Amino acid sequence: MKKKKRGALYYLKRDMFLYLLLLPVILYYFVFKYLPMGGIVMAFQDFNIFKGIFHSEFVGLDVFRKILKSQQFWNSVRNTLILNLSTLAVSFPLTIILALVLNEIRAVRFKKISQSLLYLPHFISWVVVAGIAQNLFNMTNGTVNGIIKSLGLDAVPFLSENGWWIFTYILCNVWKEIGWGTIIYLAALTGVDESLYEAAYLDGATKFQRIIYVTVPMIKSVAVTMLILDVSKMMSIGLDAPLLLGNTKVMAISEVISTYVYRLGIEKACYDQATAIGLFQSVVNIVILFMVDRIAKMIGEEGIL
């Protein structure tokens, strides 16, 4: 049968409703995601608010030269990497261990209630988390330091000393996301064939051996995918956590790329520099993404692109 060639108008008319649904979506992405990409030209300009994007002078890579020479910029890059890597190093294995443990729990009610409570912190705002952290870890009147002092030890500067601040930052992140993070592993484990456990059980495998030889291989590919996703986000960091947990005493470690861009751009109105840093970050992110994807495919795992 010969298929009739139809014009674009035919399809537009036939699927009018669907295109109408898409119209606001396309408009949204155009205005709030693609128009700002045009703003990237500011990174190559000596941007002047009064002249605007169309009349500011182009200076080539001068803005980048200025940034790359700035010690503050490199500090923010270093801090971003330190905080991201250390959080990942702690939360990645802990999340998997918690998921494996939860998976072994057979009491349905106990498991359900535990999961509900473990997911809850994910829904709490960083403002509240920082407020709670302040209440718990404060040097002078924090509950945790109250306990430490009652044991006859010295108060710990959880929020005011660089090393301890990293510890507190990781702790808050792990507390907030560990439960939520298990969902994806538990989802992968719901599909595990029970007969595998039966076989291992009959062969005399202990509970621990069954976890290591049956359960762990089941979540390996999910774990690799999660790791790729996390590693590819190494250069991006949410503004909320470091800004809200940070304070003037730990600026040397809490100032990350996002907070630096915020201070530079919004507070000091250095639009060109802040935009250039944003662009630098986006480009590095994409490079890392391609790299980890390539590595994952090389070791025989499914990539993400």
Added chain:
Amino acid sequence: MRTDRPSQQRKRHKTSPATMLLYGIVTLTVVLCVYPFLNVVACSLSSKGAVLGGHVTFYPIGFQLDSYTEILKKTSIWLAMRVSLIVTLSGTALGLALTIGAAYALSKEKLKGRKIINGFILFTMYFGGGIIPTFMVVKALGMYDSYAALVVPSSMNVFNFIVMRTFFRELPRELEEAAIVDGASDAKILFRIVLPLSLPIIATIGLFYAVSYWNDYFSALIYIQSADRYSLQLRLRQLLYAGEINQASMAAEGMSGQVMAESLKMATIVVATLPIIVVYPWLQKYFVKGVMLGSVKG
């Protein structure tokens, strides 16, 4: 099913040290997870002296309700809550409308240009203009210092879109085909068949949008100037670090406790978090499924 095992073996396993250890680990994790909440509630109900001395652990010392009656008088909190309520409701409605529309249209294989539009949306996950150019666009649109700035720029989330689209794709085709035979239009299929079948996923995505609007601090921080349009999180931050309007340069630790009593601060945290805690149990049975779907590659 492992429950099919002979009961003797099951009994032996239930009491084994390994099982005890596993239950112990979960219990301990749950306690660590819940404890900070208990501490906040206990502090909010304790006397000023007990909180300042760091004596409160998980039960109130020097019980009082004054901090809560005082909050009732703090109009700035209620005003901010009203702002956040308006923003959350309108943002969730807008987010759901855009997400459902895009997901439904792009789940149709017959649609011409589907791949291009998909790519157009997904590309923004990997590359963007950054904070400052977005800020300038919002400003140029005249949204600065308005509710619109809190709602519109973050109204659609790519991850939520992928989850929704995956769900629509996996709905049974037969129902839709039967409707097409009956001469139903795309609009009719969406409203009469697809939406009623999608309530769990709509609840899940709705919760995700609502929570992200309710908890949003950043948009308010950069877009809002007038104090009467402060969102709840921005106001909360300001009250917790009292005396400081400029959020970026924070008070040195220890300096913050002077203006507002600690117990009052903790009560404010409780009140600001309560709406989430109240809605949470109703929606949580849905969202696990939602997240599982999201794990299916887009």
